[in-house]
Amino acid sequence: MTHDPLLSPYRLRHLTLRNRIMSTSHEPSYSEDGMPKDRYRLYHVEKARGGIALTMTAGSAVVSPDSPPAFGNLLAYKDEIVPWMRALSDECHEHGAAVMIQITHLGRRTAATQADWLPILAPSPVREAAHRAFPKEVEAWDIARIVADYGAAAQRMQAAGLDGIEIDAYGHLPDQFWSPATNQRTDEYGGSLDNRLRFTFQVLDSIRAACGERFLVGVRMVADEAWDIGLSRADGVEIAQRLASCGKVDFLNIVRGHMDTDAALAKIIPIQGTPSAPHLDFAGEVRTATGFPTFHAARIPDVATARHAIATGKLDMVGMTRAHIADPHIVRKIMEGREADIRPCVGATYCLDRIYEGRDAVCIHNAATGREATMPQVVTRSAGERRRVVVVGAGPAGLEAARVAGERGHAVIVLEAQPKPGGQLLIASRTPRRRELMGIIDWRVEQIAAHGGEIRCGVWAEAEDVLALAPDVVFIATGGFPNTEVLRAGNDLVVSSWDILSGQVPAGENVLVFDDNSSHPGMQAAEMLAEAGATVELVTPERYFAAEMGGLNHAAYAERFHRHDVRLTINTRLLEVRRDGNGLMATLGSDYGPERRERRVDQVVVEHGTLPAAELYHALVPHAVNLGEADYAALLAGRPQTVVRNPDGAFRLLRIGDAVASRNVHAAVYDGLRFAKDI
Numbered sequence: 185m186t187h188d189p190l191l192s193p194y195r196l197r198h199l200t201l202r203n204r205i206m207s208t209s210h211e212p213s214y215s216e217d218g219m220p221k222d223r224y225r226l227y228h229v230e231k232a233r234g235g236i237a238l239t240m241t242a243g244s245a246v247v248s249p250d251s252p253p254a255f256g257n258l259l260a261y262k263d264e265i266v267p268w269m270r271a272l273s274d275e276c277h278e279h280g281a282a283v284m285i286q287i288t289h290l291g292r293r294t295a296a297t298q299a300d301w302l303p304i305l306a307p308s309p310v311r312e313a314a315h316r317a318f319p320k321e322v323e324a325w326d327i328a329r330i331v332a333d334y335g336a337a338a339q340r341m342q343a344a345g346l347d348g349i350e351i352d353a354y355g356h357l358p359d360q361f362w363s364p365a366t367n368q369r370t371d372e373y374g375g376s377l378d379n380r381l382r383f384t385f386q387v388l389d390s391i392r393a394a395c396g397e398r399f400l401v402g403v404r405m406v407a408d409e410a411w412d413i414g415l416s417r418a419d420g421v422e423i424a425q426r427l428a429s430c431g432k433v434d435f436l437n438i439v440r441g442h443m444d445t446d447a448a449l450a451k452i453i454p455i456q457g458t459p460s461a462p463h464l465d466f467a468g469e470v471r472t473a474t475g476f477p478t479f480h481a482a483r484i485p486d487v488a489t490a491r492h493a494i495a496t497g498k499l500d501m502v503g504m505t506r507a508h509i510a511d512p513h514i515v516r517k518i519m520e521g522r523e524a525d526i527r528p529c530v531g532a533t534y535c536l537d538r539i540y541e542g543r544d545a546v547c548i549h550n551a552a553t554g555r556e557a558t559m560p561q562v563v564t565r566s567a568g569e570r571r572r573v574v575v576v577g578a579g580p581a582g583l584e585a586a587r588v589a590g591e592r593g594h595a596v597i598v599l600e601a602q603p604k605p606g607g608q609l610l611i612a613s614r615t616p617r618r619r620e621l622m623g624i625i626d627w628r629v630e631q632i633a634a635h636g637g638e639i640r641c642g643v644w645a646e647a648e649d650v651l652a653l654a655p656d657v658v659f660i661a662t663g664g665f666p667n668t669e670v671l672r673a674g675n676d677l678v679v680s681s682w683d684i685l686s687g688q689v690p691a692g693e694n695v696l697v698f699d700d701n702s703s704h705p706g707m708q709a710a711e712m713l714a715e716a717g718a719t720v721e722l723v724t725p726e727r728y729f730a731a732e733m734g735g736l737n738h739a740a741y742a743e744r745f746h747r748h749d750v751r752l753t754i755n756t757r758l759l760e761v762r763r764d765g766n767g768l769m770a771t772l773g774s775d776y777g778p779e780r781r782e783r784r785v786d787q788v789v790v791e792h793g794t795l796p797a798a799e800l801y802h803a804l805v806p807h808a809v810n811l812g813e814a815d816y817a818a819l820l821a822g823r824p825q826t827v828v829r830n831p832d833g834a835f836r837l838l839r840i841g842d843a844v845a846s847r848n849v850h851a852a853v854y855d856g857l858r859f860a861k862d863i
């Protein structure tokens with residue numbers, strides 16, 4: 185290949201970045217006691233090993249105790265963070281990557297009822313909807329204290345050997361001063377742009393006083409809130425120009441939008457089904473207006489778009505953040521001419537949605553990310569004998585087991601009943617905005633083929649078919665069937681969400697969807713029905729919708745439900761359905777009282793997860809050396825499965841994914857990886 189602009193080094197003052205690809209700051213919620221311990225370190229080291237030029241660690245490491253963690257943030261105000269960050273940066277440096285960290289004061293963007301229970305604050309007492317806390321108005325003594333805290337936190341990061349820091353000025357305290365939406369002050373911190381920037385420059389002065397001129401300092405900044413009551417583009421670009429020319433800042437990392445609600449955040453961090461790189465041109469315009477080193481990330485998931493961003497001079501460094509959660513070895517694969525092997529980020533945003541639910545960020549289809557201590561990002565060949573591995577079912581679980589077994593060097597055959605691989609993702613991806621999910625399947629199909637594996641579709645495998653293949657290991661990954669038999673009466677009158685999603689049952693005109701799963705299928709069926717023109721009521725026994733789904737995924741449904749006026753009914757169960765003339769009568773109840781309500785509709789859809797399709801598994805159990813038993817202790821310790829319950833058994837039988845119980849894609853892929861990696 186001719187010279188690749190993505191691989192050209194970039195000089196940021198005294199620091200040479202080895203290429204143009206970075207991971208922007210993101211909090212994966214891997215911290216322990218607010219510290220970046222082993223899990224955190226290994227996560228970043230893996231990206232360094234994978235060739236990334238710059239890893240911006242943490243997401244919003246907090247500089248003060250009255251900025252309590254909103255999503256597992258690191259505590260940059262504690263001295264004990266220094267040795268942890270030192271270990272992280274040293275090891276990343278050994279692999280050639282530069283390391284920085286984002287520090288912040290969250291201002292109103294957190295909750296007061298946690299950690300040290302200090303009141304949270306903001307320039308003006310304007311509540312942020314997303315975190316719900318009511319902030320107190322910042323006082324002069326708060327400013328002095330927080331400004332000093334920024335300097336001290338930056339100094340800790342310098343002491344830890346980091347190459348630099350960035351301060352967060354989008355949705356956080358610095359830009360809460362910039363934005364008219366959050367700053368209604370009439371003192372020297374409100375009103376004119378000079379006044380609204382005062383706090384930011386005090387922070388920068390404090391950092392420079394603490395760290396000197398050589399330490400790299402950037403600002404991740406909103407340059408247009410795209411909001412009628414927020415920071416205008418003209419003000420935002422002027423702020424960028426002032427920061428660029430102030431002599432205290434080394435780079436800008438450009439953001440567009442605001443983030444006080446899920447709906448707004450979903451435009452800053454767009455998920456699947458939305459245009460690629462929506463703010464890239466804008467970031468390029470800021471670069472032109474400032475002539476300053478410009479970084480940017482927002483849904484640039486593929487190498488071609490990243491290359492375009494650099495080749496056209498829109499950016500100096502391109503952020504591929506979720507792309508690295510999906511595959512931390514992007515740069516190495518580019519360098520080796522193996523772009524096709526890059527595991528694609530499919531934009532599912534399972535990773536980010538989880539941290540707002542108080543969980544850790546894991547990738548929907550890379551179960552090794554965040555588990556680098558126990559799960560391999562690069563599967564190595566087995567030193568043992570080559571095994572014959574038969575996998576039944578070509579959904580995410582089966583294909584992951586097949587991929588990993590293939591990379592281990594085993595002979596792999598996958599049997600799939602459907603004409604195409606994909607399992608439940610074939611159904612989920614029928615909604616156009618979720619089509620990218622098929623990347624989870626397509627990538628595995630290609631990887632399996634590359635390692636000599638074979639996928640036979642349209643094969644309904646019986647026990648004798650499997651036995652005829654003389655396997656050493658059999659994976660049963662046959663998935664499940666929708667479970668709609670959950671009503672007191674009228675189970676035969678309802679259809680499943682799969683019936684709707686697959687198109688097997690046409691949409692009714694007046695439809696009640698009972699979602700007793702709280703994840704995608706029920707919501708997606710409701711969306712599909714509404715888009716087809718049906719009048720839809722979505723009923724759930726939960727206290728809010730899609731409890732298993734995070735805010736960014738929810739935003740896409742909420743937008744469509746709002747557009748089509750879908751009726752949303754919480755705290756309500758569907759009890760029974762009966763015929764009523766040429767329609768149906770649905771009886772609704774509640775866990776909260778004996779009253780009953782009725783709805784006359786022409787279609788009832790029930791979503792209650794799946795029941796395992798496990799007939800083949802049970803038929804094979806008597807033939808298996810382990811009688812189907814899994815040794816969970818060995819699994820969790822990363823040891824091979826060795827259970828012997830039937831010495832005459834010819835093969836080891838392992839059941840994974842929804843063939844065990846109704847779960848989700850990540851659980852399926854994790855099953856496949858961890859059982860197959862030790863064969």
Ligand SMILES: Cc1cc2nc3c(=O)[nH]c(=O)nc-3n(C[C@H](O)[C@H](O)[C@H](O)COP(=O)(O)O)c2cc1C
Pocket residue numbers: 208209210211212242243244286352404452453481482483484485503504505506507535536539545
């Ligand atoms: C799990 C997760 C946590 C994040 N936390 C932060 C954060 O604390 N601070 C920040 O500036 N951006 C945060 N982000 C946003 C990313 O830095 C980035 O802007 C976003 O993911 C869009 O880039 P991408 O499309 O390349 O992923 C987070 C993203 C993810 C996926």
Ligand code: SF4
Pocket residue numbers: 506507509510528529530531532533534535536546547548549550
């Ligand atoms: S969960 Fe989805 S968005 Fe997040 S890294 Fe994985 S593929 Fe990308």
